[in-house]
Amino acid sequence: MTLQSSLSDAFGEAFAALGHEASFGAVVESIKGDAPFQCNGAMAVAGAAKKRGEKLNPREVASAVAERMEKHPLVGSLEVAGPGFLNITPSEKALTDTAQALAEDPIRGLEAGAQLSIVIDYGGANVAKPMHVGHLRSAVIGEALKRLMRARGHTVIGDAHLGDWGLQMGHLISELAIEQPSLVYFDPDYEDNYPDTPPVTMDDLARLYPKASNAAKDDEDRMELSRLATAELQAGRPGYRALLDHFIAVSIAALKEGYGKLGVEFDLWNGEACVDHLIPDMVEEFRNNGLAEEDDGALIIRVERDSDKKEMPPVMLLASSGAVLYHTTDLATLVDRKAEIDPNLILYVVDQRQALHFEQIFRAAVKAEWFRDEQLEHIGFGTMNGTDGKPFRTRDGGVLRLEDLMETMQSAAEARLEESGIGADFDDEERAEVARLVGVAALKFADLQNGRLTNYVFDPDRFTAFEGKTGPYLLYAAVRIKSILRRAEEEGAGFGDIHPDHEAERALVLALDAYPKAIALAAEKRAPHFLCDHVYGLAQTFSRFYTNCPILVDGTAADVRASRLSLAKATLEQLEHGLNIIGLDVPERM
Incomplete structure (x- = not known):
């Protein structure tokens, strides 16, 4: 339980005691204002009453809830604002208890409940062809989703699904x-x-x-x-x-x-050739159950539905020549996955431009009663573009090799490190390794921080900056905390109970407490950018904490220093955990 979810439960009980649905007690982070949380359920209660022909004053509803909650142990102060907002400041004890829970387990509460067997189909590289820039987003997003789902406790199998046929x-x-x-x-x-x-x-x-x-x-x-x-x-x-x-x-x-x-690994390296032997029996099954029909010499499966608002073309099972097609091999892959794995869920991390293709094969698989609609998802994404707004290519219009793209990023990272003076005293081997990690982090974070369906412009200078919302900024933030903890160990300073007395300390506790929510949102929406937002916000909040709350400065009381070191340690553990999920490896020093 996070502090926010605990407050939601408590306010839900208050709403229920007043005769309203408990769901109206949902507590959210404040967008503005002095209090960190707010509850807007009073307006929702009034709105629901209006639909029933009743009249309720939302401010009076909010005041009644506030009266019930003002002495609750989780609440420090409570204010009714505007038409009926409830601005909530947690109590000192609630913050201290939350801080202690975080010190004991900074990545708590990640399990999703019912554990699922999941296949994630991503990568899609072709046999005999070098990897190119078009393979980047599928690989990076798919790997992040695989790690994210595993962090939630699911059993996840990543399949490269090679193009090796035809x-x-x-x-x-x-x-x-x-x-x-x-x-x-x-x-x-x-x-x-x-x-x-x-x-x-x-x-x-x-x-x-x-x-x-x-x-x-x-x-x-x-x-x-x-x-x-x-x-x-x-x-x-x-x-x-x-x-x-x-x-x-x-x-x-x-x-x-x-x-x-790229830090991407697969459990299976299967391809179209692996399922070719399944196609004859599969085609016969479609014929026997009446789902396949001849159309102008081709064998098709009609997959339109009454609810369709636009035309849905049929699945092409066999061409008029008898040749198998992409629909055929993708359906055979589903037959294979059903027989060999029988997963609860299959996610296809493929360019959004393939949305129609996947909608067609999903519908055919549902008609065949292999899977249900909710078990098959296409996780589409936009393109990485050049400055002309079109998918990124070389100067002569060719497709850029992924290897060349990564060399470009490493060169940009090396230039940025030299410019900033970072690693100037490292030997050549360590400097090269740091540049590699910075270059990969810059490339992957630049991709993942965007909503999946968003197109973005390739800009190595911006991606490798150590300021702003970038991968290098996050690496540097984590490395700085490592440096603080090393120095503390050298000085014999230890950890202790956390007492979040300063405003910056309280803000850091709340930022850490939001991790399970960010993980859950990223997993449910299949959108790693929610996790990117969290780790970036956490790094920023730690920076403000470090500026305002001296740790290893002479004159800092021992118990205060121990408390702040525990906060720093919890921040590093959570930050590294989140960065690992999105595929960023943190060096020991920079």
């Missing part, structure tokens, strides 16, 4: 056949054990695919080679399947390195 594989196989026709994979009579060592590197794959794709655009005969290779692969030709396994293994090794630099 014509792109045919391009690779056919181009490799042109360059190295003597490889055993192309011998139709060879079906023994294939080599364990891949015949290609990631650099080879990154070269082969665009070479084949570009050639096929202008040469129909070349395109036919890729189509034939794709068809034979999907028909199960052993050599081609062995090549696909190599392509996937080589790509996953490179992707693990690339995602690892």
